[in-house]
Amino acid sequence: MVDLPVRILENKRINGKYYKLVFRSKRLAARVEPGQFLNLQIVPGTDPFLRRPFSYYRLEDERIEILYEVLGRGTALLAARAKGDGLRISGPFGRAFKKNLGKKKRILVAGGVGVPPLVFLSERYGCDYLLIGTKSREEVLPKRELAGVRGKILYATNDGSYGLKGYVTKLLENLIKNFPAKEIFIQTCGPGVMMQAVIDIARREGLEGEASVDKPMACAVGACLGCMVKTPSGWVPSCTEGPVFKFQDICERL
Amino acid sequence: MPPKVKTDLTTRIKDLVFRNPLTVASGTFGTKGEYAPFVDYSKLGAIITKTITVNPRAGNPMPRICEVTGGMLNAIGLQNKGLQDFLENKIPFFAGIPTPLIVNIAGETTEEFEALARALEPHKRVVRALEINLSCPNVEKGGAGFMRKRERILDVMKAVRSHTGLFIFAKLSPELGDVLEIGEDVVKAGAGGLSLINTLKGMAIDIEKRRPRIANLTGGLSGPAIKPVALRHVYEAKKALGVPVIASGGIMSAPDAIEFLIAGADLLAVGTANFVNPSATLDILAGIKDYGRRHGLENLDQLRGTLQVSPGHGDAGGGG
Numbered sequence: 275m276v277d278l279p280v281r282i283l284e285n286k287r288i289n290g291k292y293y294k295l296v297f298r299s300k301r302l303a304a305r306v307e308p309g310q311f312l313n314l315q316i317v318p319g320t321d322p323f324l325r326r327p328f329s330y331y332r333l334e335d336e337r338i339e340i341l342y343e344v345l346g347r348g349t350a351l352l353a354a355r356a357k358g359d360g361l362r363i364s365g366p367f368g369r370a371f372k373k374n375l376g377k378k379k380r381i382l383v384a385g386g387v388g389v390p391p392l393v394f395l396s397e398r399y400g401c402d403y404l405l406i407g408t409k410s411r412e413e414v415l416p417k418r419e420l421a422g423v424r425g426k427i428l429y430a431t432n433d434g435s436y437g438l439k440g441y442v443t444k445l446l447e448n449l450i451k452n453f454p455a456k457e458i459f460i461q462t463c464g465p466g467v468m469m470q471a472v473i474d475i476a477r478r479e480g481l482e483g484e485a486s487v488d489k490p491m492a493c494a495v496g497a498c499l500g501c502m503v504k505t506p507s508g509w510v511p512s513c514t515e516g517p518v519f520k521f522q523d524i525c526e527r528l
Numbered sequence: 529m530p531p532k533v534k535t536d537l538t539t540r541i542k543d544l545v546f547r548n549p550l551t552v553a554s555g556t557f558g559t560k561g562e563y564a565p566f567v568d569y570s571k572l573g574a575i576i577t578k579t580i581t582v583n584p585r586a587g588n589p590m591p592r593i594c595e596v597t598g599g600m601l602n603a604i605g606l607q608n609k610g611l612q613d614f615l616e617n618k619i620p621f622f623a624g625i626p627t628p629l630i631v632n633i634a635g636e637t638t639e640e641f642e643a644l645a646r647a648l649e650p651h652k653r654v655v656r657a658l659e660i661n662l663s664c665p666n667v668e669k670g671g672a673g674f675m676r677k678r679e680r681i682l683d684v685m686k687a688v689r690s691h692t693g694l695f696i697f698a699k700l701s702p703e704l705g706d707v708l709e710i711g712e713d714v715v716k717a718g719a720g721g722l723s724l725i726n727t728l729k730g731m732a733i734d735i736e737k738r739r740p741r742i743a744n745l746t747g748g749l750s751g752p753a754i755k756p757v758a759l760r761h762v763y764e765a766k767k768a769l770g771v772p773v774i775a776s777g778g779i780m781s782a783p784d785a786i787e788f789l790i791a792g793a794d795l796l797a798v799g800t801a802n803f804v805n806p807s808a809t810l811d812i813l814a815g816i817k818d819y820g821r822r823h824g825l826e827n828l829d830q831l832r833g834t835l836q837v838s839p840g841h842g843d844a845g846g847g848g
Binding site: 275276277315320321322323324325362364489490492493494495496497498499500501502508509 | 565604
Protein backbone atom coordinates (compact mmCIF):
# COMPACT_ATOMS: atom_id res chain seq x y z
CA MET A 275 0.00 0.00 0.00
CA VAL A 276 1.24 3.43 -0.93
CA ASP A 277 -0.06 6.98 -0.94
CA LEU A 278 1.39 9.21 -3.61
CA PRO A 279 0.79 11.93 -6.20
CA VAL A 280 0.27 11.04 -9.86
CA ARG A 281 -0.37 13.03 -13.05
CA ILE A 282 -3.34 12.42 -15.29
CA LEU A 283 -2.29 11.04 -18.69
CA GLU A 284 -5.81 10.75 -20.03
CA ASN A 285 -9.29 11.47 -18.69
CA LYS A 286 -12.09 11.27 -21.22
CA ARG A 287 -15.55 10.03 -21.91
CA ILE A 288 -15.52 6.79 -23.89
CA ASN A 289 -19.24 6.19 -24.44
CA GLY A 290 -22.68 7.08 -23.11
CA LYS A 291 -21.79 5.73 -19.69
CA TYR A 292 -18.11 5.52 -18.86
CA TYR A 293 -15.14 7.80 -18.46
CA LYS A 294 -11.61 6.50 -18.54
CA LEU A 295 -8.87 7.87 -16.31
CA VAL A 296 -5.26 6.93 -17.03
CA PHE A 297 -2.13 7.63 -15.01
CA ARG A 298 1.21 6.02 -14.34
CA SER A 299 2.61 4.69 -11.10
CA LYS A 300 4.96 1.78 -10.67
CA ARG A 301 4.18 1.51 -6.96
CA LEU A 302 0.39 1.64 -7.28
CA ALA A 303 0.56 -0.94 -10.05
CA ALA A 304 2.69 -3.41 -8.13
CA ARG A 305 1.02 -6.62 -6.99
CA VAL A 306 -2.54 -5.56 -7.85
CA GLU A 307 -5.15 -8.26 -8.29
CA PRO A 308 -8.57 -7.86 -9.95
CA GLY A 309 -11.17 -6.80 -7.39
CA GLN A 310 -8.81 -4.59 -5.42
CA PHE A 311 -9.33 -0.85 -5.35
CA LEU A 312 -7.60 2.44 -4.87
CA ASN A 313 -8.71 5.59 -3.06
CA LEU A 314 -8.46 8.78 -5.01
CA GLN A 315 -8.52 12.41 -3.92
CA ILE A 316 -10.44 14.12 -6.68
CA VAL A 317 -9.44 17.73 -6.03
CA PRO A 318 -6.68 19.03 -3.72
CA GLY A 319 -8.00 20.52 -0.49
CA THR A 320 -11.04 19.47 1.52
CA ASP A 321 -13.95 19.71 -0.91
CA PRO A 322 -15.14 17.08 -1.70
CA PHE A 323 -13.94 15.93 1.69
CA LEU A 324 -13.42 12.19 1.36
CA ARG A 325 -11.45 10.28 -1.23
CA ARG A 326 -13.39 8.08 -3.62
CA PRO A 327 -12.76 4.36 -4.05
CA PHE A 328 -12.40 3.01 -7.60
CA SER A 329 -11.70 -0.50 -8.78
CA TYR A 330 -8.67 -1.12 -10.95
CA TYR A 331 -9.70 -1.64 -14.58
CA ARG A 332 -6.53 -2.35 -16.48
CA LEU A 333 -2.80 -2.46 -15.78
CA GLU A 334 -0.08 -2.37 -18.37
CA ASP A 335 3.25 -2.24 -16.59
CA GLU A 336 3.13 1.11 -14.79
CA ARG A 337 0.10 2.36 -16.69
CA ILE A 338 -3.12 2.22 -14.67
CA GLU A 339 -6.58 2.62 -16.15
CA ILE A 340 -9.72 3.35 -14.16
CA LEU A 341 -13.20 3.28 -15.64
CA TYR A 342 -15.86 5.31 -13.89
CA GLU A 343 -19.38 6.63 -14.23
CA VAL A 344 -20.43 10.13 -13.27
CA LEU A 345 -22.81 9.32 -10.44
CA GLY A 346 -22.54 12.31 -8.13
CA ARG A 347 -20.67 15.51 -7.40
CA GLY A 348 -17.33 13.80 -6.81
CA THR A 349 -17.26 11.90 -10.08
CA ALA A 350 -18.56 14.99 -11.93
CA LEU A 351 -15.58 16.94 -10.58
CA LEU A 352 -13.27 14.07 -11.52
CA ALA A 353 -14.60 14.17 -15.10
CA ALA A 354 -13.58 17.84 -15.24
CA ARG A 355 -9.94 17.18 -14.34
CA ALA A 356 -7.58 17.57 -17.28
CA LYS A 357 -4.56 15.80 -18.67
CA GLY A 358 -1.49 16.87 -16.70
CA ASP A 359 -3.46 17.62 -13.51
CA GLY A 360 -2.27 16.05 -10.28
CA LEU A 361 -4.19 13.52 -8.19
CA ARG A 362 -3.33 11.95 -4.87
CA ILE A 363 -3.99 8.22 -4.75
CA SER A 364 -3.58 5.48 -2.19
CA GLY A 365 -3.80 1.75 -2.74
CA PRO A 366 -4.01 -1.03 -3.63
CA PHE A 367 -6.61 -1.98 -1.01
CA GLY A 368 -8.88 -4.90 -0.26
CA ARG A 369 -9.28 -8.54 -1.06
CA ALA A 370 -9.37 -9.60 -4.69
CA PHE A 371 -11.58 -12.04 -6.57
CA LYS A 372 -10.62 -15.67 -6.31
CA LYS A 373 -8.27 -16.41 -9.20
CA ASN A 374 -7.97 -20.17 -9.28
CA LEU A 375 -11.31 -21.93 -9.63
CA GLY A 376 -9.94 -25.38 -10.50
CA LYS A 377 -12.25 -27.06 -12.97
CA LYS A 378 -15.24 -24.84 -12.27
CA LYS A 379 -16.77 -22.60 -14.91
CA ARG A 380 -16.08 -18.95 -14.16
CA ILE A 381 -19.25 -16.96 -14.83
CA LEU A 382 -18.93 -13.21 -14.36
CA VAL A 383 -22.03 -11.06 -13.90
CA ALA A 384 -21.39 -7.36 -14.36
CA GLY A 385 -23.36 -4.15 -14.42
CA GLY A 386 -22.52 -0.44 -14.23
CA VAL A 387 -19.33 0.31 -12.29
CA GLY A 388 -19.01 -3.45 -11.75
CA VAL A 389 -17.95 -4.01 -15.35
CA PRO A 390 -14.35 -2.69 -15.05
CA PRO A 391 -13.03 -5.06 -12.36
CA LEU A 392 -14.61 -8.08 -14.05
CA VAL A 393 -13.12 -7.15 -17.41
CA PHE A 394 -9.77 -6.92 -15.58
CA LEU A 395 -10.35 -10.34 -14.03
CA SER A 396 -11.27 -11.93 -17.34
CA GLU A 397 -8.32 -10.35 -19.16
CA ARG A 398 -5.87 -11.62 -16.57
CA TYR A 399 -7.26 -15.03 -15.62
CA GLY A 400 -9.81 -15.77 -18.32
CA CYS A 401 -13.45 -16.67 -17.82
CA ASP A 402 -16.01 -18.92 -19.38
CA TYR A 403 -18.68 -16.25 -19.62
CA LEU A 404 -18.83 -12.55 -18.97
CA LEU A 405 -22.43 -11.40 -18.69
CA ILE A 406 -22.91 -7.66 -19.00
CA GLY A 407 -26.15 -5.87 -18.24
CA THR A 408 -26.86 -2.27 -19.28
CA LYS A 409 -29.87 -0.06 -19.88
CA SER A 410 -29.30 0.20 -23.63
CA ARG A 411 -26.81 -0.17 -26.48
CA GLU A 412 -25.22 3.27 -25.83
CA GLU A 413 -23.92 2.05 -22.51
CA VAL A 414 -22.18 -1.07 -23.83
CA LEU A 415 -18.40 -0.68 -23.70
CA PRO A 416 -16.77 -0.10 -27.11
CA LYS A 417 -15.47 -3.30 -28.75
CA ARG A 418 -11.82 -2.27 -28.38
CA GLU A 419 -12.24 -2.09 -24.60
CA LEU A 420 -13.43 -5.69 -24.50
CA ALA A 421 -10.95 -7.08 -27.03
CA GLY A 422 -8.76 -8.53 -24.28
CA VAL A 423 -11.53 -10.48 -22.54
CA ARG A 424 -10.60 -14.18 -22.55
CA GLY A 425 -14.07 -15.69 -22.58
CA LYS A 426 -17.49 -15.42 -24.16
CA ILE A 427 -19.32 -12.14 -23.64
CA LEU A 428 -23.12 -12.08 -23.47
CA TYR A 429 -25.18 -8.91 -23.25
CA ALA A 430 -28.54 -8.00 -21.83
CA THR A 431 -30.13 -4.58 -22.23
CA ASN A 432 -33.27 -3.35 -20.51
CA ASP A 433 -34.67 -2.00 -23.77
CA GLY A 434 -33.52 -4.89 -25.94
CA SER A 435 -31.36 -2.63 -28.14
CA TYR A 436 -28.38 -5.00 -27.77
CA GLY A 437 -28.28 -8.67 -26.81
CA LEU A 438 -31.06 -10.20 -24.76
CA LYS A 439 -33.92 -7.94 -23.74
CA GLY A 440 -34.19 -7.85 -19.97
CA TYR A 441 -31.97 -8.04 -16.94
CA VAL A 442 -28.55 -9.65 -16.88
CA THR A 443 -29.93 -12.17 -14.37
CA LYS A 444 -32.09 -13.59 -17.16
CA LEU A 445 -28.87 -14.39 -19.04
CA LEU A 446 -27.55 -16.04 -15.91
CA GLU A 447 -30.72 -18.12 -15.41
CA ASN A 448 -30.52 -19.35 -19.01
CA LEU A 449 -26.82 -20.11 -18.83
CA ILE A 450 -26.70 -22.10 -15.60
CA LYS A 451 -29.18 -24.63 -16.95
CA ASN A 452 -26.32 -25.97 -19.13
CA PHE A 453 -24.02 -26.96 -16.27
CA PRO A 454 -24.28 -28.96 -13.06
CA ALA A 455 -24.41 -26.63 -10.04
CA LYS A 456 -21.15 -28.02 -8.68
CA GLU A 457 -19.28 -26.87 -11.78
CA ILE A 458 -20.28 -23.23 -11.57
CA PHE A 459 -18.56 -20.35 -9.79
CA ILE A 460 -20.12 -16.90 -10.11
CA GLN A 461 -18.29 -13.63 -9.56
CA THR A 462 -20.41 -10.51 -9.61
CA CYS A 463 -19.96 -6.77 -9.32
CA GLY A 464 -22.46 -4.03 -10.00
CA PRO A 465 -25.50 -2.31 -8.51
CA GLY A 466 -26.70 -3.77 -5.20
CA VAL A 467 -30.08 -4.82 -6.60
CA MET A 468 -28.37 -6.72 -9.42
CA MET A 469 -25.92 -8.50 -7.11
CA GLN A 470 -28.73 -9.37 -4.71
CA ALA A 471 -30.71 -10.93 -7.58
CA VAL A 472 -27.58 -12.93 -8.53
CA ILE A 473 -27.10 -14.07 -4.94
CA ASP A 474 -30.77 -15.07 -4.71
CA ILE A 475 -30.39 -17.25 -7.83
CA ALA A 476 -27.17 -18.77 -6.49
CA ARG A 477 -28.82 -19.61 -3.15
CA ARG A 478 -31.82 -21.16 -4.86
CA GLU A 479 -29.67 -23.23 -7.20
CA GLY A 480 -26.91 -24.04 -4.71
CA LEU A 481 -24.19 -22.21 -6.64
CA GLU A 482 -20.94 -20.91 -5.22
CA GLY A 483 -19.73 -17.42 -5.84
CA GLU A 484 -18.45 -14.03 -4.75
CA ALA A 485 -19.77 -10.48 -4.87
CA SER A 486 -17.86 -7.24 -4.64
CA VAL A 487 -19.89 -4.99 -2.38
CA ASP A 488 -19.96 -1.23 -2.57
CA LYS A 489 -20.40 0.71 0.68
CA PRO A 490 -19.84 4.34 1.59
CA MET A 491 -16.19 4.39 2.55
CA ALA A 492 -13.77 6.76 4.22
CA CYS A 493 -10.36 5.45 5.33
CA ALA A 494 -9.96 2.29 3.16
CA VAL A 495 -7.69 0.68 5.77
CA GLY A 496 -10.16 -0.73 8.30
CA ALA A 497 -9.82 2.09 10.81
CA CYS A 498 -13.04 4.09 10.59
CA LEU A 499 -15.46 1.12 10.54
CA GLY A 500 -17.79 3.02 8.23
CA CYS A 501 -18.08 0.56 5.32
CA MET A 502 -19.38 -2.40 7.27
CA VAL A 503 -20.86 -5.58 5.85
CA LYS A 504 -22.89 -7.99 7.96
CA THR A 505 -21.23 -11.41 8.00
CA PRO A 506 -21.67 -14.56 10.09
CA SER A 507 -19.00 -13.15 12.43
CA GLY A 508 -20.64 -9.72 12.77
CA TRP A 509 -20.04 -6.37 11.06
CA VAL A 510 -16.71 -6.30 9.25
CA PRO A 511 -15.15 -3.51 7.17
CA SER A 512 -15.56 -4.13 3.46
CA CYS A 513 -12.36 -2.19 2.71
CA THR A 514 -10.13 -4.80 4.36
CA GLU A 515 -12.27 -7.95 4.70
CA GLY A 516 -13.75 -7.31 1.23
CA PRO A 517 -14.78 -5.71 -1.01
CA VAL A 518 -15.05 -9.22 -2.44
CA PHE A 519 -17.06 -11.55 -0.18
CA LYS A 520 -18.22 -15.12 -0.64
CA PHE A 521 -21.98 -15.24 -1.12
CA GLN A 522 -22.42 -17.15 2.12
CA ASP A 523 -20.55 -14.47 4.06
CA ILE A 524 -23.01 -11.74 3.10
CA CYS A 525 -25.75 -11.73 5.73
CA GLU A 526 -27.64 -8.69 4.51
CA ARG A 527 -29.68 -7.55 1.50
CA LEU A 528 -27.44 -5.58 -0.85
CA MET B 529 16.57 36.81 9.21
CA PRO B 530 15.91 34.75 12.30
CA PRO B 531 18.60 32.20 13.06
CA LYS B 532 18.01 28.80 11.45
CA VAL B 533 17.52 26.36 14.27
CA LYS B 534 16.16 22.88 14.56
CA THR B 535 13.17 23.12 16.85
CA ASP B 536 13.07 20.73 19.76
CA LEU B 537 9.54 19.32 19.54
CA THR B 538 9.70 17.42 22.82
CA THR B 539 6.46 17.84 24.71
CA ARG B 540 6.17 17.17 28.44
CA ILE B 541 3.02 16.61 30.44
CA LYS B 542 3.88 16.04 34.10
CA ASP B 543 6.28 13.08 33.98
CA LEU B 544 5.20 11.98 30.51
CA VAL B 545 7.64 12.78 27.73
CA PHE B 546 6.52 12.82 24.09
CA ARG B 547 9.01 13.18 21.26
CA ASN B 548 6.64 15.61 19.54
CA PRO B 549 3.07 16.86 20.05
CA LEU B 550 1.55 14.81 17.22
CA THR B 551 -0.98 12.16 18.14
CA VAL B 552 -4.17 10.72 16.68
CA ALA B 553 -7.76 11.25 17.75
CA SER B 554 -9.52 8.24 19.21
CA GLY B 555 -11.37 6.15 16.64
CA THR B 556 -9.50 7.47 13.64
CA PHE B 557 -6.37 5.34 13.69
CA GLY B 558 -7.71 1.86 14.28
CA THR B 559 -6.76 -0.36 17.17
CA LYS B 560 -3.60 -1.98 15.88
CA GLY B 561 -1.40 -1.40 12.85
CA GLU B 562 -4.01 -0.18 10.36
CA TYR B 563 -1.89 2.80 9.27
CA ALA B 564 1.48 1.08 9.44
CA PRO B 565 1.84 0.96 5.62
CA PHE B 566 1.77 4.78 5.59
CA VAL B 567 3.01 5.95 8.98
CA ASP B 568 6.04 4.93 11.02
CA TYR B 569 4.32 4.81 14.42
CA SER B 570 7.61 5.44 16.19
CA LYS B 571 7.67 8.95 14.68
CA LEU B 572 4.45 9.97 16.41
CA GLY B 573 4.43 11.72 19.79
CA ALA B 574 1.71 9.45 21.14
CA ILE B 575 -0.96 7.06 19.95
CA ILE B 576 -4.53 7.26 21.22
CA THR B 577 -6.56 4.09 20.72
CA LYS B 578 -10.09 3.72 19.52
CA THR B 579 -12.48 3.55 22.48
CA ILE B 580 -12.26 0.31 24.45
CA THR B 581 -15.31 -0.93 26.34
CA VAL B 582 -15.55 -3.80 28.83
CA ASN B 583 -17.69 -5.96 26.56
CA PRO B 584 -17.42 -6.20 22.79
CA ARG B 585 -19.75 -3.79 21.02
CA ALA B 586 -21.36 -4.55 17.66
CA GLY B 587 -21.78 -0.88 16.79
CA ASN B 588 -24.61 0.91 15.02
CA PRO B 589 -26.52 -0.11 11.86
CA MET B 590 -25.40 1.04 8.39
CA PRO B 591 -25.06 3.60 6.89
CA ARG B 592 -22.75 4.88 9.58
CA ILE B 593 -20.89 7.62 7.74
CA CYS B 594 -21.62 10.33 5.24
CA GLU B 595 -19.70 13.17 3.72
CA VAL B 596 -20.91 16.70 4.41
CA THR B 597 -19.56 20.14 3.54
CA GLY B 598 -16.27 20.55 5.36
CA GLY B 599 -16.18 17.13 6.93
CA MET B 600 -18.16 14.02 7.68
CA LEU B 601 -20.74 12.59 10.02
CA ASN B 602 -20.19 9.27 11.73
CA ALA B 603 -22.26 7.10 14.01
CA ILE B 604 -20.07 4.03 14.43
CA GLY B 605 -21.38 3.37 17.92
CA LEU B 606 -18.08 2.48 19.60
CA GLN B 607 -17.74 -0.85 17.79
CA ASN B 608 -14.81 -2.68 19.35
CA LYS B 609 -13.82 -6.17 20.44
CA GLY B 610 -13.81 -5.37 24.13
CA LEU B 611 -11.30 -5.24 26.96
CA GLN B 612 -10.18 -8.87 26.91
CA ASP B 613 -9.24 -8.71 23.24
CA PHE B 614 -7.43 -5.43 23.83
CA LEU B 615 -5.35 -6.91 26.64
CA GLU B 616 -4.54 -10.09 24.73
CA ASN B 617 -4.02 -8.82 21.20
CA LYS B 618 -3.48 -5.08 21.17
CA ILE B 619 -1.25 -4.45 24.19
CA PRO B 620 1.47 -6.83 22.90
CA PHE B 621 1.40 -5.00 19.55
CA PHE B 622 1.85 -1.58 21.15
CA ALA B 623 4.47 -2.93 23.55
CA GLY B 624 6.70 -3.27 20.51
CA ILE B 625 6.34 0.39 19.53
CA PRO B 626 8.42 3.00 21.36
CA THR B 627 5.59 5.54 21.40
CA PRO B 628 3.51 6.32 24.48
CA LEU B 629 0.06 4.78 24.26
CA ILE B 630 -3.00 6.60 25.56
CA VAL B 631 -5.97 4.26 25.89
CA ASN B 632 -9.41 5.72 25.38
CA ILE B 633 -12.09 4.05 27.51
CA ALA B 634 -15.86 4.28 27.78
CA GLY B 635 -18.46 2.55 29.90
CA GLU B 636 -22.21 2.41 30.25
CA THR B 637 -21.90 2.57 34.03
CA THR B 638 -19.45 3.91 36.57
CA GLU B 639 -18.55 0.30 37.38
CA GLU B 640 -17.51 -0.34 33.78
CA PHE B 641 -15.22 2.69 33.73
CA GLU B 642 -13.79 1.45 37.01
CA ALA B 643 -13.23 -2.05 35.63
CA LEU B 644 -11.40 -0.67 32.59
CA ALA B 645 -9.16 1.56 34.70
CA ARG B 646 -8.34 -1.32 37.02
CA ALA B 647 -7.59 -3.75 34.17
CA LEU B 648 -5.25 -1.33 32.39
CA GLU B 649 -3.34 -0.31 35.52
CA PRO B 650 -0.95 -3.32 35.46
CA HIS B 651 0.04 -2.47 31.87
CA LYS B 652 1.45 0.96 32.64
CA ARG B 653 4.74 0.21 30.93
CA VAL B 654 2.77 0.32 27.66
CA VAL B 655 -0.33 2.29 28.62
CA ARG B 656 0.98 5.69 29.69
CA ALA B 657 -2.30 7.54 30.17
CA LEU B 658 -6.05 7.13 29.93
CA GLU B 659 -8.46 9.23 27.94
CA ILE B 660 -11.96 9.01 29.37
CA ASN B 661 -14.58 9.25 26.66
CA LEU B 662 -17.41 11.18 28.29
CA SER B 663 -18.78 12.68 25.12
CA CYS B 664 -19.57 10.12 22.40
CA PRO B 665 -22.63 11.52 20.59
CA ASN B 666 -23.60 8.15 19.12
CA VAL B 667 -24.37 5.86 22.04
CA GLU B 668 -27.14 6.03 24.62
CA LYS B 669 -25.75 4.84 27.91
CA GLY B 670 -22.42 6.46 28.68
CA GLY B 671 -22.69 8.82 25.71
CA ALA B 672 -22.81 12.61 25.65
CA GLY B 673 -26.55 12.77 26.31
CA PHE B 674 -26.27 10.44 29.29
CA MET B 675 -23.32 12.35 30.69
CA ARG B 676 -25.16 15.64 30.58
CA LYS B 677 -26.06 14.91 34.19
CA ARG B 678 -23.06 16.36 35.97
CA GLU B 679 -23.04 13.90 38.87
CA ARG B 680 -22.63 11.00 36.41
CA ILE B 681 -19.45 12.52 34.98
CA LEU B 682 -18.07 13.25 38.40
CA ASP B 683 -18.86 9.75 39.67
CA VAL B 684 -17.00 8.31 36.69
CA MET B 685 -14.02 10.59 37.18
CA LYS B 686 -13.73 9.82 40.87
CA ALA B 687 -14.10 6.10 40.28
CA VAL B 688 -11.41 6.04 37.58
CA ARG B 689 -9.11 8.22 39.68
CA SER B 690 -9.35 5.89 42.64
CA HIS B 691 -8.47 2.83 40.53
CA THR B 692 -5.50 4.05 38.56
CA GLY B 693 -2.28 5.93 39.02
CA LEU B 694 -2.17 6.76 35.31
CA PHE B 695 -2.48 10.29 34.02
CA ILE B 696 -6.12 10.95 33.04
CA PHE B 697 -7.42 13.10 30.22
CA ALA B 698 -11.19 13.72 30.22
CA LYS B 699 -12.57 13.98 26.69
CA LEU B 700 -15.28 16.61 26.63
CA SER B 701 -17.46 18.37 24.10
CA PRO B 702 -19.97 21.22 24.15
CA GLU B 703 -22.66 18.51 23.84
CA LEU B 704 -22.22 18.02 27.59
CA GLY B 705 -22.94 21.61 28.55
CA ASP B 706 -20.52 24.37 29.51
CA VAL B 707 -17.08 22.98 28.74
CA LEU B 708 -15.26 25.29 31.17
CA GLU B 709 -17.55 24.50 34.09
CA ILE B 710 -17.36 20.76 33.42
CA GLY B 711 -13.63 21.01 32.81
CA GLU B 712 -13.11 22.64 36.18
CA ASP B 713 -15.22 19.98 37.88
CA VAL B 714 -13.49 17.01 36.25
CA VAL B 715 -10.08 18.42 37.10
CA LYS B 716 -11.17 18.72 40.74
CA ALA B 717 -12.43 15.13 40.54
CA GLY B 718 -9.05 13.84 39.40
CA ALA B 719 -8.50 14.49 35.69
CA GLY B 720 -4.97 15.70 35.04
CA GLY B 721 -5.88 17.16 31.68
CA LEU B 722 -8.59 17.60 29.10
CA SER B 723 -9.10 16.34 25.61
CA LEU B 724 -11.02 18.90 23.55
CA ILE B 725 -13.23 18.35 21.59
CA ASN B 726 -15.22 15.29 20.57
CA THR B 727 -17.42 15.35 17.47
CA LEU B 728 -20.50 17.57 17.44
CA LYS B 729 -23.88 15.93 16.97
CA GLY B 730 -25.35 16.65 13.56
CA MET B 731 -27.64 15.40 10.80
CA ALA B 732 -27.85 15.05 7.04
CA ILE B 733 -30.89 14.20 4.92
CA ASP B 734 -31.18 12.42 1.57
CA ILE B 735 -33.70 14.70 -0.13
CA GLU B 736 -34.66 12.17 -2.80
CA LYS B 737 -35.59 9.48 -0.32
CA ARG B 738 -36.45 11.90 2.53
CA ARG B 739 -34.44 9.69 4.80
CA PRO B 740 -31.57 10.41 7.19
CA ARG B 741 -28.19 9.74 5.60
CA ILE B 742 -27.04 8.11 8.84
CA ALA B 743 -29.09 5.13 10.05
CA ASN B 744 -28.68 6.35 13.63
CA LEU B 745 -30.43 9.58 12.49
CA THR B 746 -27.69 11.72 14.02
CA GLY B 747 -23.93 11.39 13.86
CA GLY B 748 -20.82 13.15 15.10
CA LEU B 749 -19.57 15.95 12.87
CA SER B 750 -15.81 16.02 12.39
CA GLY B 751 -13.36 17.66 10.03
CA PRO B 752 -12.54 21.26 9.08
CA ALA B 753 -16.13 22.35 9.80
CA ILE B 754 -15.60 22.01 13.57
CA LYS B 755 -12.08 23.44 13.78
CA PRO B 756 -13.04 26.97 14.85
CA VAL B 757 -15.21 25.54 17.62
CA ALA B 758 -12.43 23.24 18.81
CA LEU B 759 -9.88 26.04 18.70
CA ARG B 760 -12.08 28.26 20.84
CA HIS B 761 -12.57 25.56 23.47
CA VAL B 762 -8.87 24.73 23.61
CA TYR B 763 -7.97 28.41 23.95
CA GLU B 764 -10.56 29.07 26.66
CA ALA B 765 -9.71 25.95 28.64
CA LYS B 766 -5.97 26.65 28.57
CA LYS B 767 -6.57 30.23 29.63
CA ALA B 768 -9.07 29.50 32.39
CA LEU B 769 -7.81 26.19 33.75
CA GLY B 770 -4.20 25.95 32.61
CA VAL B 771 -4.23 22.14 32.57
CA PRO B 772 -2.64 20.00 29.81
CA VAL B 773 -4.91 19.79 26.76
CA ILE B 774 -5.05 17.36 23.85
CA ALA B 775 -6.56 19.34 20.99
CA SER B 776 -8.69 17.67 18.35
CA GLY B 777 -11.20 18.93 15.85
CA GLY B 778 -10.44 19.51 12.20
CA ILE B 779 -6.65 19.44 12.29
CA MET B 780 -5.99 18.77 8.60
CA SER B 781 -2.71 20.56 7.99
CA ALA B 782 0.35 22.03 9.70
CA PRO B 783 -1.16 25.55 9.76
CA ASP B 784 -4.21 24.09 11.56
CA ALA B 785 -1.95 22.35 14.06
CA ILE B 786 0.08 25.53 14.64
CA GLU B 787 -3.10 27.49 15.37
CA PHE B 788 -3.86 25.01 18.15
CA LEU B 789 -0.32 25.35 19.54
CA ILE B 790 -0.64 29.14 19.59
CA ALA B 791 -3.98 28.66 21.38
CA GLY B 792 -2.06 26.66 23.98
CA ALA B 793 -2.58 22.99 23.07
CA ASP B 794 -0.09 20.49 24.50
CA LEU B 795 -0.82 17.55 22.20
CA LEU B 796 -2.39 17.70 18.76
CA ALA B 797 -4.69 14.85 17.83
CA VAL B 798 -5.11 14.38 14.10
CA GLY B 799 -8.45 12.69 13.49
CA THR B 800 -10.59 12.60 10.41
CA ALA B 801 -7.63 13.87 8.37
CA ASN B 802 -6.20 10.34 8.61
CA PHE B 803 -9.15 9.05 6.57
CA VAL B 804 -8.58 11.64 3.87
CA ASN B 805 -4.81 11.44 3.80
CA PRO B 806 -3.28 8.35 5.40
CA SER B 807 0.04 10.17 5.81
CA ALA B 808 -1.59 13.25 7.41
CA THR B 809 0.18 12.92 10.78
CA LEU B 810 3.67 12.86 9.31
CA ASP B 811 2.85 15.56 6.74
CA ILE B 812 1.69 17.82 9.59
CA LEU B 813 4.78 16.98 11.64
CA ALA B 814 7.01 17.99 8.74
CA GLY B 815 5.07 21.25 8.41
CA ILE B 816 5.51 22.07 12.10
CA LYS B 817 9.26 21.43 11.84
CA ASP B 818 9.44 23.73 8.86
CA TYR B 819 7.47 26.45 10.68
CA GLY B 820 9.77 26.09 13.70
CA ARG B 821 12.81 26.59 11.49
CA ARG B 822 11.33 29.57 9.69
CA HIS B 823 10.41 31.23 12.97
CA GLY B 824 13.64 30.38 14.74
CA LEU B 825 11.90 28.44 17.50
CA GLU B 826 14.20 26.50 19.81
CA ASN B 827 11.30 24.62 21.34
CA LEU B 828 7.52 24.56 21.11
CA ASP B 829 7.05 26.33 24.42
CA GLN B 830 8.17 29.45 22.58
CA LEU B 831 4.99 29.03 20.53
CA ARG B 832 2.47 27.47 22.92
CA GLY B 833 -0.14 29.83 24.28
CA THR B 834 1.45 32.88 22.68
CA LEU B 835 -1.71 34.28 21.12
CA GLN B 836 -1.44 38.07 21.04
CA VAL B 837 -4.74 39.60 22.13
CA SER B 838 -5.24 43.35 22.15
CA PRO B 839 -5.93 44.75 25.62
CA GLY B 840 -9.62 44.70 26.40
CA HIS B 841 -10.34 42.05 23.79
CA GLY B 842 -10.62 38.33 23.96
CA ASP B 843 -11.95 38.13 27.51
CA ALA B 844 -15.65 38.20 26.89
CA GLY B 845 -17.49 35.53 24.94
CA GLY B 846 -19.83 36.15 22.05
CA GLY B 847 -19.44 37.84 18.73
CA GLY B 848 -21.59 40.58 17.23
